[in-house]
Amino acid sequence: MIPSHPMDLSGKLVLLTGASAGIGRETAILLSKLGARVILSGRNEEALAQTLASMSGNGHILAPFDMADTDGIADWVVSLNKAHGPADGYVHCAGVQLNRSIRLFDAAFFDETMRINLASALAVAKGFRQRRNRERQGAIVLVSSIAGLIGQSANVVYGASKAGLMSATRGLAMELLRDNIRVNCVAPALVNTEMAQKTKDSMTEAQFQYILDQHPMGIGEPVDVANAIAFLLSDAARWINAVTLPVEGGYLAN
Ligand SMILES: NC(=O)c1ccc[n+]([C@@H]2O[C@H](COP(=O)([O-])OP(=O)(O)OC[C@H]3O[C@@H](n4cnc5c(N)ncnc54)[C@H](OP(=O)(O)O)[C@@H]3O)[C@@H](O)[C@H]2O)c1
Numbered sequence: 001m002i003p004s005h006p007m008d009l010s011g012k013l014v015l016l017t018g019a020s021a022g023i024g025r026e027t028a029i030l031l032s033k034l035g036a037r038v039i040l041s042g043r044n045e046e047a048l049a050q051t052l053a054s055m056s057g058n059g060h061i062l063a064p065f066d067m068a069d070t071d072g073i074a075d076w077v078v079s080l081n082k083a084h085g086p087a088d089g090y091v092h093c094a095g096v097q098l099n100r101s102i103r104l105f106d107a108a109f110f111d112e113t114m115r116i117n118l119a120s121a122l123a124v125a126k127g128f129r130q131r132r133n134r135e136r137q138g139a140i141v142l143v144s145s146i147a148g149l150i151g152q153s154a155n156v157v158y159g160a161s162k163a164g165l166m167s168a169t170r171g172l173a174m175e176l177l178r179d180n181i182r183v184n185c186v187a188p189a190l191v192n193t194e195m196a197q198k199t200k201d202s203m204t205e206a207q208f209q210y211i212l213d214q215h216p217m218g219i220g221e222p223v224d225v226a227n228a229i230a231f232l233l234s235d236a237a238r239w240i241n242a243v244t245l246p247v248e249g250g251y252l253a254n
Pocket of ligand 1 (some may be wrong): 017018019020021022023024041042043044045047067068092093094095096097124135143144145146187188189190191192193194195196249
């Protein structure tokens with residue numbers, strides 16, 4: 001049945017990582033306005049509480065967790081399912097970006113980036129598919145980046161982790177068909193968050209201006225990405241599966 005508002009999320013429970021800041025926080029606020037109950041995750045409990053204070057509706061749940069604990073993640077998700085009922089949606093916003101030249105590459109840097117950005121998404125998916133009511137369509141939205149589609153100096157490992165998310169989107173979408181779960185991905189260009197501020201701080205003014213000049217419509221706001229996430233999560237996208245949606249104000253056409 002098509003709801004009166006195509007992006008209505010009433011009655012749905014959504015697990016959201018990265019809910020303590022930036023794109024994740026804005027996504028939490030929007031999902032709550034659309035009627036969803038949201039399980040908010042991140043490490044910073046105070047920041048999660050701040051997100052909660054900005055949300056609409058009731059019944060949201062704070063569930064702090066460190067995405068570095070790869071092998072603990074699936075059990076944690078299953079315990080959330082047991083306590084609150086199986087989630088209908090999962091949005092993976094948690095991520096880290098360290099700009100580092102390949103000259104400074106080492107295993108610890110590689111492991112941290114891949115673990116937080118990519119391995120955690122797969123581990124949450126492992127837990128999310130368990131104990132589901134397959135009569136209800138589930139939806140996963142992974143937050144990648146245009147860095148996974150283009151080449152950027154000093155951003156090689158981050159770009160590889162985000163390209164991995166796009167590949168994982170296609171693989172998971174096929175594997176989770178039997179669980180009645182769609183899996184899609186968004187790939188934003190530069191968005192006005194703390195992460196973007198850190199990128200700015202790591203560069204000269206001229207270098208950052210060069211990046212700004214590549215955005216024909218200027219840089220995005222977190223709500224621009226949240227809108228795309230909410231759409232892919234909603235039943236309005238019930239026949240959209242395994243895609244990566246660039247959310248980038250024309251960046252890739254430039
Ligand atoms: N901003 C951009 O320009 C941009 C562009 C393209 C893609 N993206 C992607 O969009 C997503 C959100 O980015 P943002 O700009 O909103 O970043 P942000 O403001 O830096 O927020 C990052 C989020 O990730 C969480 N996180 C980081 N490490 C974690 C860990 N070990 N365990 C659990 N949570 C962790 C943080 O929570 P805690 O600190 O509370 O743990 C925070 O909620 C990221 O995946 C990023 O790669 C951002």
